[in-house]
Amino acid sequence: MGSAGFRRSGVRKGREPTIALINIVFLMLVFFLVAGTLTRPLDPELRLVSVADLEGVAPADALVIRADGGMRWRGEVVADVADFVAAQPEAGRVRVVPDRALPAADLVRIGRALRAAGAGRVVIVTERGL
Template sequence: MNRKPRRASAENTIPLINIVFLMLIFFLVAGTLAAPLDKELTLVSTAEIETTAPADALVVHADGRLTWRGTAVASPEAFVAEQPDAARARMRIIPDRDLPAETLVGIGRAMQAAGAERVVIVTERGL
């Protein structure tokens, strides 16, 4: 008796097609999360703009000295007390880079305890 040669069973490729399809959908969705900018838009260049520190901000030097508009300030509480009520909603601090973090946090807490609603730290923007 002659036996018929056994045929190799075909590989089922449907699961592989499903995985590839799901990956395709994932990359389509991930690639369209951020809307592209308008092609005709030209962004502003700020490379040559000279900036100065805000005049209404409390400057804290590396040794802990406080100044405002070039004049010495006795304490954070005294600075807040001198400001009008409208300015107390958002008070700004410009710390020196070498100022210890504990000192900066202490000054911020003292300003809030004296009546400042929100204390904002002004920093240099890194690119």
């Protein structure tokens, strides 16, 4: 038995998949650039509302939580969360405006206490939402 007819192929090097990966990334980039420019332009006569002079004030019916955890509603101190929820005209929804320096753990604790007291939905009002 000879080795006639059988060729021994050398060790084949695997192709580098980086070229294919670069092509896919490039095609995705082109797709998102094209998709982003295909939106309809706004009506040229439309003038958007300017909020540059708008004063950001918390809504009057929101529960304000200070950085130290103290709570106020319409300027009055709130000592008991259950009494606060019971006094709400909309028992299903409570709006909360937390101080930026309030620790997140305290905000979660107060939110859970509001839900346990009967608030169906707790909405946190942020700076952009004002």
